[in-house]
Amino acid sequence: MKFFVDTADIAEIKACHDMGLVDGVTTNPSIIAKSGRKIKEVIAEICSFVEGPVSAEVTALDYDGMIREGNELRAIAKNIAVKVPLTPAGLKACRTFREKDTMVNVTLCFSANQALLAAKSGATFISPFIGRLDDIGLPGMDLISEIRTIYDNYGFDTNILSASMRTVNHIKEAALLGADYVTAPPATLKALYAHPLTDKGLEAFLADWKKSGQSI
Numbered sequence: 001m002k003f004f005v006d007t008a009d010i011a012e013i014k015a016c017h018d019m020g021l022v023d024g025v026t027t028n029p030s031i032i033a034k035s036g037r038k039i040k041e042v043i044a045e046i047c048s049f050v051e052g053p054v055s056a057e058v059t060a061l062d063y064d065g066m067i068r069e070g071n072e073l074r075a076i077a078k079n080i081a082v083k084v085p086l087t088p089a090g091l092k093a094c095r096t097f098r099e100k101d102t103m104v105n106v107t108l109c110f111s112a113n114q115a116l117l118a119a120k121s122g123a124t125f126i127s128p129f130i131g132r133l134d135d136i137g138l139p140g141m142d143l144i145s146e147i148r149t150i151y152d153n154y155g156f157d158t159n160i161l162s163a164s165m166r167t168v169n170h171i172k173e174a175a176l177l178g179a180d181y182v183t184a185p186p187a188t189l190k191a192l193y194a195h196p197l198t199d200k201g202l203e204a205f206l207a208d209w210k211k212s213g214q215s216i
Contacts, residue, residue: 001175004053004161004183008035008042012186017050021190024052026105026127026163026183028083029059040076047077053125055105057083058093066093074102081105081124086114091121098122105161112146119156125181130174131164140164144177168192 002023005016008031016022025046032039043056054077058069066089070082074097081103084090094104098121105125106118110133118126128147130140147160162174165184168191174182 001179002052002181003189004055004181005189006031006163006165006183006185008032008037008046009186010042010045013046013050016186016189019190021192022050022052023181024054024079024081025050026055026083026161028055028057028107040072043073043080044076047079050079052079053081053103053105054079055081055083055107055125057105057107061085061087061089063089063092066090067096070097070102079103083107083127086118091117094118094121094123098124107163110143112143112150115143115147115158115160116150119151119154119158123158125159125161127161127163127183129164130162130170131166133164134166141170141173141177144174144179148178 003021004024004026005013005022006026007013008027013025035042043054047054056073058066060066060069066084070093074080074082082097083105084093085108086106094106097104103124105127106123107127109115109126109128115126128143133140144162151158159180161181161183162179163183165171165182165188171182171184
C-alpha cells in the first residue's frame with residue numbers, strides 16, 4: 001500500500017517524507033485555504049521535493065471551468081494529478097484530461113456506483129470518503145470492499161485511494177481490504193508507529209543498558 005499525506009503544510013510533508021511515509025500528497029480547497037498561501041505557489045513547492053502524485057483540485061463546477069483550471073494546475077509540474085468532483089461535469093473533465101495523459105483524482109465518492117463511473121471515465125484515482133460515511137452511521141469500509149470487487153471483476157486499473165482516514169484502524173482495514181493507496185493527515189500517519197508496548201520495551205532496554213555501564 002502507498003501513503004499520501006493529506007495536507008499543504010510544507011513542514012509536515014517534509015517530516016513525513018523523511019520517515020519514508022510519503023508516496024504523494026493530496027490537497028483540496030479547504031486545505032489550501034488553511035495554508036494561507038496561493039494555490040499555485042504551495043503546490044509548486046510541494047512538487048519541488050515530492051516525486052509522487054500531488055493532487056490539486058479544481059473549484060469550478062462546470063466542464064469548461066474545470067478544463068481551464070485543470071490546465072493551469074497541470075502546468076505547474078509533471079506529477080500533478082488534477083482533482084475533480086464526482087459529478088457529470090467532473091467525469092467528462094476526467095476523460096478529457098486522461099486523453100491528454102494527465103493523472104486525475106476523482107474525489108467525493110460515496111458509492112460503488114460512483115466508483116464504477118469514475119473507472120469508466122478513466123480515473124487514475126478514485127477517492128472514497130470513508131470517515132464521512134462513518135459520520136452518518138454507514139459502514140465506510142464496506143465501500144472499499146465493494147469497489148475492490150468491482151474493479152477486480154472487470155480489470156479496471158483505477159487506483160482505490162481511501163480518503164477521509166480518521167484513525168489508524170481505518171488505514172489497517174483499508175490495507176486488509178486491498179486499497180491501493182490511503183491518504184491521511186500527518187498526525188494519523190505518524191500514529192501508525194505508536195504502541196504502548198513499544199514504549200515500554202524501549203524503556204526496559206535502556207534501563208538495563210544503563211545498569212550495565214556500557215556504551216557503544
